[in-house]
Amino acid sequence: MPLSVNAIPGPKGLPGVGVAPRLLNDPLDFLLRIHRHYGDLVKLPLGKHTMYLAVHPDMIKRITQENWKNYIKQYTTMEDILGQGLVTSNGDHWLRQRRLIQPAFHHQRITQMATVMVEEAERMLERWEAYARHRQPVDIQAELMLLAEKIIVRTMFSTSLSDTEAAQVGKAFNDTLNWVAGQQFRLLQPPRSWPTPANRRYYRNLTLLERTVYRLINERQQRQGEHDDLLEMLVSARDADTGEPMSPKQIRDEVMTIFLAGHETTAGTLSWILHLLAHYGDSERKLRAEYAAVLGGRNPTPADLPQLRYSRMVIDETxxxxxxxxxxxxxxxxxxxxGDYELPAGATVALSPYVTHRHPAFWPNAESFDPERFHPETVAGRHKFAYVPFLSGPRQCIGNNFALMEMQMVLPMILQRFHVSAIPGYPVRPIAKATLRPGPQQWMEVRKVG
Incomplete structure (x- = not known):
């Protein structure tokens, strides 16, 4: 018989605020510590609320696959930005939108997007030529964020943003999401309606984002039928019962969601890869040898990707x-x-891929960078839900294959042209805000290969 929720172990925290200060101060270290100390299901008091951290892969499987309909999303802090898009919606609305958007991410369509990925990466690397000539430090994260934004806008919306506009939109997205993420466990915060400097900055950024998105939607509605992309699917969609089109607000929510999800993952992960390779020379040499053998200096095509096995292992380990x-x-x-406990209706359960990916029962020497963990034989013997970078089950990230192909296309283009090395004096550590990025800065040096 399952044990009561009151029997779930966990830290007591401080009167009135629980463990919220510790979670806000250094969330990654705190979550790892409580898992090591209390086990695979931990009770976390957060002032008036309680959260339960579930870490074991069996629990991940239960939450995301076996009983996924019983675990819904409630992201009220994100609704200003993402509305009722795929990330935040539930139930019939989510299912309807998922079915509508899914064809945009079919394998054949993603393969056809490779040309855009290569073209935009070429433009970025042309800028790097000048950086290399002048030995000018490169803000790697900013460069890759700009690249990913331009790729998602061209592939999903068949339009382009100038470098200046893309940088402005990217900064607005980053600042807005990080501000919202910072509110999640903060117990004392002024209402968003109060004209504080932070609130005013938040709404200025949100206005910039909405102005850009609605411009894209309006331009497409005036030129409907000229493109075969995600935006065309959204503006052409009709309700099966009423025949009504999606409202501009519904389209806006999905465009904001895809724009966010379509560039954050790719840019952040590529940034981390370059950081790791700068410190793990053996992996970098093995990667370059694979590129030389398979590509011989040319740009990759989707047909090459199955042969770039070690490259995919590097991405997975990152x-x-x-x-x-x-x-x-x-x-x-x-x-x-x-596990051994029964949780009540209304309980909030937290999942942390960061912690699950370091579970000692499945990942020995978990903090070390070892791409060989993803050798096919090793993967076959490991719990399927021990590795969930895009989650799993029906609500797995719809763009996971898009992101993986983009990384597999861009990484060899970078490394066949440049050596990317760390600059002393700029230590990098994970910054846990809306997403997990390298920070606080990521200045690196690029040098031409050969």
């Missing part, structure tokens, strides 16, 4: 160490049993 979505929550519709 996503294990630094999953972009480091923490997410679900709310129980009805009671459920996790």
């Amino acid at each position: 996503l294990r160490l630094y999953p972009p979505t480091w923490l997410l929550t679900r709310t129980l519709v009805g009671p459920d049993t996790l």
Whole structure:
């Protein structure tokens, strides 16, 4: 018989605030410590609320696959930005939108997007030529964020943003999401309606984002039928019962969601890969040898990717160490049993791929960078839900294959042209905000190969 929720172990925290200060101060270290100390299901008091951290892969499987309909998303802090898009919606609305958007991410369509990925990467690397000539430090994260934004806008919306506009939009997205993420466990915060400097900055950024998105939507509605992309699917969609089109607000929510999800993961992970390779020379040499053998200096095509096995292992190991979505929550519709305990309806359950990817029962020497963990034979013997960088089950990230192909196309283009090395005096550590990024700065040096 399952044990009561009151029997779940966990830290007591401080009167009135629980463990919220510790979670806000250094969330990654805190979550790892409590897992090591209390086990695979931990009770976390957060002032008036309680959260339960579920770490074991069996629990991940239960929450995301076996009983996924009983675990819904409640991201009220994100609704200003993402509305009722795929990331935040539930139930019939989510299912309807998922079915509508899914064809945009079919394998054949993604393969056809490779040309855009190569073209935009070429433009970025042309800038790097000048950086290399002048031995000018490169803000790697900013460069890769700009690249990923331009790729998602061209592939999903068949339009282009100038470098200046893309940089402005990217900064607005980053600042807005990080501000919202910072509110998640903060117990004392002014209402968003108060005209504080932070609130005013938040709404200025949100206005910039909405102005850009609605411009894209309006331009497409005036030129409907000229493109075969995600935006065309959204503006052409009709309700099966009423025949009504999606409202501009519905389209806006999905465009904002895809824009966010379509560039954050790729840019952040590529940034982490370059950081890791700068410190693990053996892996970099093995990667360059594979590129030389398979590509011989030319740009990759989708047909090459199955042969770039070690390259994919490097990407997977980077996503294990630094999953972009480091923490997410679900709310129980009805009671459920996790491990030895029964949780009540309404309970908030947190998943942390960052912690699960370091579970000592599945990942020995978990903090080390070892791409060989993803050799096919090793993967076959490991719990399927021990590695969930894009989550799993029906609500797995819809763009996971898009992101993986983009990384597999861009990485060899960078490394066949440049050596990317760390600059002393700029230590990099994971910054856990809306996503898990290298920070606080990521200045690196690029030098021409050969």
